[in-house]
Amino acid sequence: MRIGELAGLTGLSRDTVRFYERTGLLTARRLSNGYRDFPPEAVPWLRYVRTAQALGFSLAEIARTGAELDGAPDAAEQLSALLREKIALIDARTAELAELRADLVERVGSGCPLAPAP
Amino acid sequence: MRIGELAGLTGLSRDTVRFYERTGLLTARRLSNGYRDFPPEAVPWLRYVRTAQALGFSLAEIARTGAELDGAPDAAEQLSALLREKIALIDARTAELAELRADLVERVGSGCPLAPAP
DNA sequence: CTTGACCTTGGACAGTACTCCAGGGTCGAG
DNA sequence: CTCGACCCTGGAGTACTGTCCAAGGTCAAG
Missing domain, CATH: 1.20.5 (Single alpha-helices involved in coiled-coils or other helix-helix interfaces)
Incomplete structure (x- = not known):
């Protein structure tokens, strides 16, 4: 899905989603026109991010545990x-x-x- | 008491205490030599500040409620x-x-x- | 009088988490 | 072909909460 849809589904702004991608909290493949293409799993993942954030984790910490998870x-x-x-x-x-x-x-x-x- | 003592008693740094004074979270009278002179109540007050901060209040909010209290x-x-x-x-x-x-x-x-x- | 611990100011810098903007490309509908 | 809605990048700016530093004043002890 493209950034607008993801933003709509998660309640985040497009800018925030881009910011999250820049900081490694989120990855997206690119369409041929350069648009970001997010997998549907990005939605629950961002919900999880919000949860972890509410628990006092910094985005950097969240990204780190996310990275550890990835590839396992x-x-x-x-x-x-x-x-x-x-x-x-x-x-x-x-x-x-x-x-x-x-x-x-x-x-x-x-x-x-x-x-x-x- | 002077800033070093207050800092020691509260576990804050001198710089943080000065920062708190700048932001209106704390007031101090001045000695003739320009040194800050804090009342003993500053200690429990700073403890309260830490508590409120732990509850998610910003320093500005804490300062505001403090100001409301003052003079009552x-x-x-x-x-x-x-x-x-x-x-x-x-x-x-x-x-x-x-x-x-x-x-x-x-x-x-x-x-x-x-x-x-x- | 010197030394060291303490104090002052102003201002620069840091990390976190966004937020906004300019300038420009893409695409489907009419 | 034009319009509007969408997308891109890079970079600047914001708010918050400190933290550090230089340059210098104060004071008690030796």
């Missing part, structure tokens, strides 16, 4: 492993948030949450 | 309200993560998590 014969298996890792990460983050929450609750309870300062 | 007669009350807001935000974020997690779990369960693509 058991890609599906590896990706499942990766997703399981991300799930563990989500759990850790959730726990962190719970801790932070408890801290804030305690501070709200005390008369003096902290000094305003600025 | 019922600062402690307002800050408690702010913290309650942040708690709600944590809850929302936790829910988001749970959703993401469910999505990933589902994908791991399916044989085809997504195509590697890049």
Whole structure:
């Protein structure tokens, strides 16, 4: 598919898609007229990219794990492993948030949450 | 206290503290020799800043809410309200993560998590 | 008085993640 | 053949969050 369609399907801008391709997050073959031609898998891949980004990964990190995945014969298996890792990460983050929450609750309870300062 | 001490107590660099002052996140009076003089409350305030930052607030947003707080007669009350807001935000974020997690779990369960693509 | 640790300013530079633009090519419909 | 919608490249610009540096002032100890 061409860039406009991919952009439409993923909610990204064309410029962002081009940017992602430049940074190695995405590869596309070229049509004879020079237009990029993305495989349909680019759509779920970009969804995955957004997920990983939401988890705090930088695009460079995402690209790196993507590259590791690429060329592996058991890609599906590896990706499942990766997703399981991300799930563990989500759990850790959730726990962190719970801790932070408890801290804030305690501070709200005390008369003096902290000094305003600025 | 002077900048070095504040930096030491908060784990920030002097440059970062100066940067925070430039951006209005922090105010300091000046000693006769021009040195910055921070109040002790700057320490918990910077801790709060780090917390808010971890929750995804930009420094500008943090500075804005800080400024709103400042000058209010019922600062402690307002800050408690702010913290309650942040708690709600944590809850929302936790829910988001749970959703993401469910999505990933589902994908791991399916044989085809997504195509590697890049 | 010198030395070293500390402080000041202004400004340049970095990395991340885009976003926009100019100038120009491609293609299907009318 | 023209029009509009699409595509290309290269490069500039933006916002955010720092980080580093040069040039120089301050201060207490030796």
